[in-house]
Amino acid sequence: MNVLIIGEGARESAILHKVHQSPKVSRIYIAPGNGGTASIAENIDISSNDFDKLTKFVKENKIDLTIVGPEIPLSNGIVDHFESHGLNIFGPSRKASRIEGSKVFAKNLMKEFNIPTAKYEAFSDEKSAIKYLENSSFPIVIKADGLAAGKGVYISENKNDALQAIKEMMSDNIFGNSGKNVVIEEFLIGSEFSVFAFTNGKEIKTLLSACDYKKVFDGDKGPNTGGMGSYSPAPQLSPENKKFIISKIINPTLEALRSKNSEFVGVLYCGLILTKDGIFVIEFNCRLGDPETQVVLPSLEYDIIDLIESCLNKNNNKIFETNSKPAVGVVLTSKGYPGKYNTGKKITISDYFDKNNSYIFHAGTKKSKENLLTSGGRVLTVVGTGNSINEARNLAYKLCNKINFNNKYFRKDIAKIIKE
Numbered sequence: 258m259n260v261l262i263i264g265e266g267a268r269e270s271a272i273l274h275k276v277h278q279s280p281k282v283s284r285i286y287i288a289p290g291n292g293g294t295a296s297i298a299e300n301i302d303i304s305s306n307d308f309d310k311l312t313k314f315v316k317e318n319k320i321d322l323t324i325v326g327p328e329i330p331l332s333n334g335i336v337d338h339f340e341s342h343g344l345n346i347f348g349p350s351r352k353a354s355r356i357e358g359s360k361v362f363a364k365n366l367m368k369e370f371n372i373p374t375a376k377y378e379a380f381s382d383e384k385s386a387i388k389y390l391e392n393s394s395f396p397i398v399i400k401a402d403g404l405a406a407g408k409g410v411y412i413s414e415n416k417n418d419a420l421q422a423i424k425e426m427m428s429d430n431i432f433g434n435s436g437k438n439v440v441i442e443e444f445l446i447g448s449e450f451s452v453f454a455f456t457n458g459k460e461i462k463t464l465l466s467a468c469d470y471k472k473v474f475d476g477d478k479g480p481n482t483g484g485m486g487s488y489s490p491a492p493q494l495s496p497e498n499k500k501f502i503i504s505k506i507i508n509p510t511l512e513a514l515r516s517k518n519s520e521f522v523g524v525l526y527c528g529l530i531l532t533k534d535g536i537f538v539i540e541f542n543c544r545l546g547d548p549e550t551q552v553v554l555p556s557l558e559y560d561i562i563d564l565i566e567s568c569l570n571k572n573n574n575k576i577f578e579t580n581s582k583p584a585v586g587v588v589l590t591s592k593g594y595p596g597k598y599n600t601g602k603k604i605t606i607s608d609y610f611d612k613n614n615s616y617i618f619h620a621g622t623k624k625s626k627e628n629l630l631t632s633g634g635r636v637l638t639v640v641g642t643g644n645s646i647n648e649a650r651n652l653a654y655k656l657c658n659k660i661n662f663n664n665k666y667f668r669k670d671i672a673k674i675i676k677e
Contacts, residue, residue, distance in 0.1 A: 258562075259319055262287040262298070263305045263335070264326030267588075267638040268547035270618035272324060272561075273298055275554045279562040286318065292629050293619025293637075305330045308338045315344055322347065324565065328404060331523075331543050332358035347565045349543050352519035356510075357526075357543040360402045360440045367538060370513040372506055374538040377442035383427040386439055390419050396444040401426050403435030407471075407483045408595070412444065447532035449539065450491035451549055454507050454527070455577075457568045458520040461507060463577040464499070466491035467549035473595060475670045482595045483635060486671035488585045488646055489552040493531045501536060502529065510541070522568055548586050551618050551638040556582035585649040585672045586640040587657050591621070592664035594634030599664060602631040607659035614649075615656050616640040631662055646672050 260282050262269055270293055276282055277297050288311060290300035303310045305327055315323060323339060325331055325348040334351035348354075355362045360379075367374040375398070380386035390397075399422045401409030409432050413419035419441075426436030451469065455462040469487040473479040494502075506527060514521045526542035545553075554561070559577055567573040591598035604622065606629075618640065621633020637660065641652030650672045657667055 258282055258321035259284045260286070260562075261301075261311075261315060261318075261320045261323045262326065263311070263323060263330060265289050265291050265294075265305070265620075266326065266547055267618040267620035267635065268545055268550040269326040270294055270620070271551045271554045271616075271638075272326060272545070274616065274618070275557065275561040276324070279560045281560065281562045286314075286320070288314070291619045292622030292624045292632065293617070295624065306333060306335075308333075308335055311335075312339065312342050312344065315339070316342070321345060322562070322565070324348075326544065328354070328357055328542065328544050332404060345569065347523060347569060349521045349523040350519065352517070353514055353521040353523075354543040355519065356514065356521065356541040358404055360400045360540070361438055363541050364440055364442070366510070366513050366517070370509050372509050372513070372538060373535065375442040375445050377440050379438060379440050381438045383423060386423050386427065386441060387420065389441060390416055390423075393419070393441070394443070395419070398442045398444050399423060399426070400440045400442070401432045401436040402438035402440065403432070405432045405435045408432075408481055409435060410481065445530050445532050445537055445539070447530045448493060449528065449530045450493045451546060452491070452494065452502060452507075452527045452529065453545060453549070453553060454525045455564055455568055456507075456511060456521060456523070456525055457571060457573075458511060458515065458522045460574075460576070461503060462564060462567050462575070464503070464507075464579055465489070465553040466494045466579075467546070467553050468492075469546065469549050470668060470671055473590075473668075475668050480595055482590075484546075484548040484588060485590070485668045486585070486587045486638075487548045487552050488649070488672040489549070489556070489583065490579075490581045493529075493536075498531070498536060502527070506536070506538060548588055548638050551616070551640050552584040552586045555616055555640060556584050556642055582642055583644070583646045583649045584640055584642040585646060585653045586618075586638050587653050587667050587671050588620075588635050589637045589639060589657065589660060589665055589667045590635050591631055591633070592666040594666070598634055600631045600633065602662040602664060604629045604631060604636070604660065604662040607661075611652060614642045615652050616642075617656070617660070636662070636665075
């Protein structure tokens with residue numbers, strides 16, 4: 258079959274790597290792709306949000322399956338658009354994607370269906386939000402309602418910080434329309450982790466897990482980023498906790514979405530926190546996460562195309578066992594990210610080693626003649642796998658030191674505190 262992958266980051270590079278392993282696939286395209294994806298797929302210069310051009314390309318090139326990576330085209334309805342043309346595409350509909358596209362929708366859904374989450378209130382005007390803070394306890398969490406590239410969440414330590422956060426979102430419009438509505442919720446204390454449910458809307462086909470690192474500096478210091486690294490599997494996913502997550506969170510969420518005429522077919526990302534009072538939902542996403550995808554996909558021992566087809570085919574009852582081979586991913590960034598940074602730096606990679614257990618997934622890279630150059634903040638994700646988290650971690654960091662470009666920066670403490 259011919260496959261099109263939509264997106265340009267390291268997540269899509271990891272999806273591409275797994276799709277390339279499938280014996281079912283003869284040709285792969287990626288739109289728009291990056292400097293690394295062209296080595297195993299054909300980069301197509303079409304934006305992930307240009308639905309008309311993508312539809313035309315799929316028809317002309319006889320694409321059998323399209324896989325969507327990023328949240329924005331999903332929230333904008335790319336699946337609905339493709340399906341209206343009779344095209345096969347993997348991902349949730351526009352209605353189902355509201356689970357990520359609107360924090361207010363997601364929180365109200367959880368409240369209505371008794372899905373465990375932090376106590377909250379939603380606001381559409383600044384004065385009401387400010388008044389709510391008068392009797393609030395701190396720290397407190399303030400979230401932009403809409404998509405904000407992973408940066409629309411503030412943890413405010415005091416009232417002044419909270420007032421500033423509300424001002425930036427609702428008056429200064431730093432997130433545009435995404436910040437017109439806000440959610441203010443209680444701050445939960447515990448250990449965070451994520452699970453990814455591949456689903457046909459009713460059944461969970463497989464459940465993968467990971468933990469990621471959002472802060473830019475070691476020790477979880479500094480501003481939030483799109484992710485500085487991750488590891489898999491999540492140690493919080495004990496058999497008992499897994500049973501709770503499936504029965505009290507994922508299945509009720511899928512049922513709730515069906516009741517809202519929003520059946521979810523694709524990957525439901527559950528951002529969770531394990532507290533002294535149990536497990537709670539921090540957020541939902543409507544797709545695979547980045548950088549978690551880069552650690553959960555390499556260890557899969559089954560064909561990802563089989564998995565996706567089982568989600569799309571309602572008559573396919575196959576369930577896939579969760580592989581728990583440890584993996585650690587470290588994100589190499591341009592120094593200065595997530596603030597100002599320079600690009601166009603030449604990337605050199607020393608002799609590649611242990612190809613069966615280490616991977617380099619491209620994000621902010623581009624090709625210029627024979628050179629590979631930096632083109633973004635998050636440049637590469639370097640992944641090691643092994644028999645233990647520590648073995649995987651050691652391999653990932655060895656590979657980090659074989660890659661060089663001016664102003665290279667990465668955290669040194671990814672998965673460092675994991676006890677095995």
